Amino acid sequence: MWYAGIDWADTHHDALVLDEQGHQRGSVRVDHTPEGLAKLNTFLETISGPDQKEQMACIIETTHGLLIAFLLEAGWPVYPVNPRTVDRRRSASGAKTDSMDAYLLAKTGRADLADLRRLTPDSEVVAELKALTRDQDALIQMQTRLVNQLTATRKRYYPSALQLFSKLQQHSSLIFLQTYPTPQAAMDASVQQIAEVLQHAGHTTAHKVAPQIFETLHQPQLVANAITTRTKSRLMVALVS
Numbered sequence: 001m002w003y004a005g006i007d008w009a010d011t012h013h014d015a016l017v018l019d020e021q022g023h024q025r026g027s028v029r030v031d032h033t034p035e036g037l038a039k040l041n042t043f044l045e046t047i048s049g050p051d052q053k054e055q056m057a058c059i060i061e062t063t064h065g066l067l068i069a070f071l072l073e074a075g076w077p078v079y080p081v082n083p084r085t086v087d088r089r090r091s092a093s094g095a096k097t098d099s100m101d102a103y104l105l106a107k108t109g110r111a112d113l114a115d116l117r118r119l120t121p122d123s124e125v126v127a128e129l130k131a132l133t134r135d136q137d138a139l140i141q142m143q144t145r146l147v148n149q150l151t152a153t154r155k156r157y158y159p160s161a162l163q164l165f166s167k168l169q170q171h172s173s174l175i176f177l178q179t180y181p182t183p184q185a186a187m188d189a190s191v192q193q194i195a196e197v198l199q200h201a202g203h204t205t206a207h208k209v210a211p212q213i214f215e216t217l218h219q220p221q222l223v224a225n226a227i228t229t230r231t232k233s234r235l236m237v238a239l240v241s
Helices: 034-048 066-073 083-089 098-115 124-157 159-163 171-179 183-187 191-200 206-217 226-240
Strands: 002-008 012-018 024-031 056-060 078-080
Touching: 002 034, 002 066, 002 098, 012 034, 012 098, 024 034, 024 098, 034 056, 034 066, 056 066, 056 098, 066 078, 083 098, 124 159, 124 226, 159 183, 159 206, 171 191, 171 226, 183 206, 191 206
Parallel strands: 002 056, 056 078
Antiparallel strands: 002 012, 012 024
């Protein structure tokens, strides 16, 4: 049995192989390119032989990505581990290097393979669903960050806008802020103009909420200075976009 620790990165990957006795059988660094991954495959086959792939355990700190897909499609057994596993094995004073991490991954495989769970290829439908779910989660996190930034920006110069909409990420809310990027611009608008903007943006009760928005805008508010209003309104429009 051989244990290949593979430390992955965006542009390159380091691989190191140990045998059952813990002796190093070879190491390689390859680029994250088709040629680089082919070189990795050749390196592993040179040690195990093309017909002994089941005897090569590939230990890696991720469960998805093009490198994982390549290894699985090539028929190599893949055993993902938690990134904290290598952190625990690395000495407190030891410097972090890709080659050292590859060695520690191989060492983890040799010591704990029985406790690791082999990664099995998903069906096409399951793989697509997982990818879509990861992308959706990333987009939701991105939206949350933008909404938080937008809220913080409005607090700096446009506090009345915080009271106008319950859901900032709604299309009608964003269109309103885009149309009236400053408190003065919003206060200069009539009830009818506000209603038309909201209706055009798809608000289902535009004519009902427009008078409420108009009234809120004309209540006494804290006012930022001209420089803050000009700069933060430009930032606000960029965040809305």
